[in-house]
Amino acid sequence: MLQSSREPMTQAAPLISLRHVSKRFANGTLALNDLSLDIAQGEFVSLLGPSGCGKSTALRIIAGLANASGGKLEWPSASGATPVAEHGAEISFVFQEPTLMPWATVFGNVHLPLKLKGVSRTAARDDVMAALDMVGLAGFADSYPRELSGGMKMRVSIARALVTKPRLLLMDEPFAALDEITRFKLNNDLLHLWSTFGWTVIFVTHSVFESVYLSNRIVVMAARPGRVVEDMTVDAPYPREEEFRTSSLYNDYCRKASEALHRAMEASEGS
Amino acid sequence: MSFPASETDLGAGVSASPTSLATDGGRSGGGRSRILRFAVPVFMLVLLVAAWSLYVAAYDVPHYILPSPRRVAEALVADWSVLGPALLVTLKITFLALLIALVGGVALAVLLSESRLAELALYPYAVILQVTPIVAIAPLILIYVPSTQAALLICAWIVAFFPVLSNTTQGLKSTDHNLLDLFRLYGASRWQTLAYLKMPNALPYFLAGLRIAGGLALIAAVVAEFAAGSAGAGSGLAFRLIESQFRLNIPRLFAALILLSMTGVLIFAVTSFVSHLLLRRWHESALKREV
Incomplete structure (x- = not known):
């Protein structure tokens, strides 16, 4: 049902548009070759591919953390041609590691993005606590990262990404280092938050199952050089709960995505 | 006074003792290890000074060589x-x-x-x-x-x-x-x-x-x-x-x-x-x- 409510948005101008983007590293490796991708407002897109396919590089370019060697990145929905840097405020990034500051409390870590914008602890308190509440860690505001489990640290990392109320959430294999039980739980929580707030999510993963469960669109990439080989829609209604994991529809999409990934890997080896 | 940094070197010796003492009764938590951490160095010091004093007295060492x-x-x-x-x-x-x-x-x-x-x-x-x-x-x-x-x-x-x-x-x-x-x-x-x-x-x-x-x-x-x-x-x-x-x-x-x-x-x-x-x-x- 949420899917249908999102349909009209996809007709509008995309949120981000990558046009023939390529990236060559200093050592000569072509990490991305002629990547063109439109991402619509409110989409949950997974970038799926073997390691070395440039999916993380693409994410870093979108975040403005890396520069493209060729092509361009556009924000068509924004008024005028604003440089990428100015979208920083609307982008949040979740890394594969929790990437927390060990010397700061959970509160301090979530406060960070606001603190860098000059919002004091007192002024930020409500926003920080709301973000912690979203990930179910309101009771741990005064704990230090070392006192938390891996899953909880990742939740803090997500809370920190949410505290700025971003329009675009970039996630680089955020759950890859977690055990399966924790990962499933966080998958569900993430979907729940996404359906509540309606951000656009770009989710990098190498798990077929995770990409099908979460996203409404999967971009399959091949390596050497990194490129898009398949762009498939996952036409399954949200909210997706645990039943979806065992449904035949889920199974079908997993098979499709899996086959696409195999083709991508063959294409990688062939080149 | 306890020196936090010395925990690393002393820690091994001190934490080993409670385990060996654990057989003759329950451990009194951190209390015993804290007393040990204080008592062992002090005892060692007293022992050294006593040995020094005894040596000087026993061998009648002149004070311009080694004073008591x-x-x-x-x-x-x-x-x-x-x-x-x-x-x-x-x-x-x-x-x-x-x-x-x-x-x-x-x-x-x-x-x-x-x-x-x-x-x-x-x-x-x-x-x-x-x-x-x-x-x-x-x-x-x-x-x-x-x-x-x-x-x-x-x-x-x-x-x-x-x-x-x-x-x-x-x-x-x-x-x-x-x-x-x-x-x-x-x-x-x-x-x-x-x-x-x-x-x-x-x-x-x-x-x-x-x-x-x-x-x-x-x-x-x-x-x-x-x-x-x-x-x-x-x-x-x-x-x-x-x-x-x-x-x-x-x-x-x-x-x-x-x-x-x-x-x-x-x-x-x-x-x-x-x-x-x-x-x-x-x-x-x-x-x-x-x-």
């Missing part, structure tokens, strides 16, 4: 009018040198980590200054600097400065790359990145440097005074030590030596305690692990 602990204690009290002011001079030089080394070391470390050019230009000279033995530089400094006190201060500073500089530089540079990316993503200024990310990250490194520098500052203050060979009212413990040797006043020499090592222990204890206070909430080095 009692004679040393007497010298400490009787010569306090000489040793006290000397201690004060040495303390002043040590702590002033340490203070300047901390401020200068951190400031230069920030400069070196922020500017590649400054690093290329200055770091080699910091290394040269460090690797040249201070005893070899001291005579020159004594010629160039009019006041002996100032010369001693400069010597102590040169020695104490390097560990602070190199450790802090290392700490500033070993900041997590993802966190640096995160700061960039949120548009942090250079100053914000330094104050909120690089500095806290460098704190454990800096504190390790501080602990080394504290000990070195005292050593350098003493060595420089040996080299200076200054005499008179303004001299420190090192001069009193040499003077006692010339006069074969061995009890006073021991007394001066004890004051010096007490100073060293105090510096170590204070720097370790400061380090413990600052790191105990978050850094691996300050965490107790349940086994």
